[in-house]
Amino acid sequence: MRCATPAPDHRTPTDEQPDRESTEWLRSLASAGPLKEAAVARLHELLLKAARSEVNRRRSRLGLAGPELDDIAHQAAADALMAITAKLGEFRGESRFTTWAYKFVILEVSTKIGRHFWRRRTVAMDAEDWERLPDRFGLDPAAKAEWHDLLAALRRAVDDVLSAHQRRIFVAIVIAGVPVDALALELATNRNAIYKTMFDARRKIRAELAANGYLDTQTPTARQR
Amino acid sequence: MTRWDALDRFLDTDPEDVGCEQAMALLHVYVELLRADPRSAAERYAGIEAHLRACGPCCEDFEGLLSAVSADQRLKVL
Numbered sequence: 363m364r365c366a367t368p369a370p371d372h373r374t375p376t377d378e379q380p381d382r383e384s385t386e387w388l389r390s391l392a393s394a395g396p397l398k399e400a401a402v403a404r405l406h407e408l409l410l411k412a413a414r415s416e417v418n419r420r421r422s423r424l425g426l427a428g429p430e431l432d433d434i435a436h437q438a439a440a441d442a443l444m445a446i447t448a449k450l451g452e453f454r455g456e457s458r459f460t461t462w463a464y465k466f467v468i469l470e471v472s473t474k475i476g477r478h479f480w481r482r483r484t485v486a487m488d489a490e491d492w493e494r495l496p497d498r499f500g501l502d503p504a505a506k507a508e509w510h511d512l513l514a515a516l517r518r519a520v521d522d523v524l525s526a527h528q529r530r531i532f533v534a535i536v537i538a539g540v541p542v543d544a545l546a547l548e549l550a551t552n553r554n555a556i557y558k559t560m561f562d563a564r565r566k567i568r569a570e571l572a573a574n575g576y577l578d579t580q581t582p583t584a585r586q587r
Numbered sequence: 588m589t590r591w592d593a594l595d596r597f598l599d600t601d602p603e604d605v606g607c608e609q610a611m612a613l614l615h616v617y618v619e620l621l622r623a624d625p626r627s628a629a630e631r632y633a634g635i636e637a638h639l640r641a642c643g644p645c646c647e648d649f650e651g652l653l654s655a656v657s658a659d660q661r662l663k664v665l
Binding site for chain 1 (some may be wrong): 589590591592593594595596597598599600601602604606607608611613614615616618619637641643644645647648650651653655656659
């Protein structure tokens with residue numbers, strides 16, 4: 363997995379009983395008056411800090427400058443705060459309250475970045491520059507004779523075995539390079555729906571390439587098990 | 588290993604993959620268990636791990652949440 367393995371923590375989140383700090387967060391956020399106001403301000407401070415850290419973590423891949431990044435962080439923190447306070451009743455104590463809350467702000471950062479993509483780029487979703495594919499999959503130009511037929515078969519599979527919707531999503535993501543979250547916004551859908559469409563498209567293309575002898579019939583996952 | 592490993596991995600689909608919705612619904616639980624006991628996390632949430640291997644955007648969110656929680660815990664220790 364690309365994702366890093368963290369250092370061990372001492373708390374095992376299995377008992378689903380909120381810890382003392384989480385209980386205090388819930389109590390103060392559900393209260394009224396100065397106690398609630400102080401808790402909301404403290405939570406916003408935590409969310410803004412996490413949002414700033416997250417946009418900074420992603421900045422090298424975004425090509426955004428300081429003010430734009432901070433604007434995204436502020437918007438993400440404000441929207442996450444609103445969502446959290448509206449959904450307090452959905453917190454089931456399966457994790458620390460702050461871990462649950464941080465999830466909201468991280469997902470908001472992703473959404474804001476997806477929205478920002480269309481402000482900065484003029485990528486046509488249906489731009490079919492198939493010449494980008496070798497680079498996309500790390501194919502050595504010097505070995506073109508070896509993979510030329512494979513990529514031609516891949517293109518045929520995209521045309522022949524995918525539905526019109528699957529083909530549109532495949533071309534937008536793989537050929538035009540539109541990020542999934544940006545595509546979801548453009549098509550007024552969500553990341554999960556895009557992923558499921560791509561999941562089925564990938565499976566169908568692979569089966570076609572394997573049936574025609576271009577790839578092993580066993581997938582990398584099946585070979586590992 | 589093949590000469591087109593990246594393409595083969597990209598087209599690979601794991602039947603255990605739970606998809607974005609389920610992975611994101613439990614991400615906070617998975618992240619805490621992963622920090623506490625990586626082996627238990629792998630056993631209990633194999634479907635989430637399968638998803639994070641395949642989905643770039645969800646993996647990005649996972650890394651962001653892990654980073655936020657780790658920073659938070661470091662502050663509490665100080």
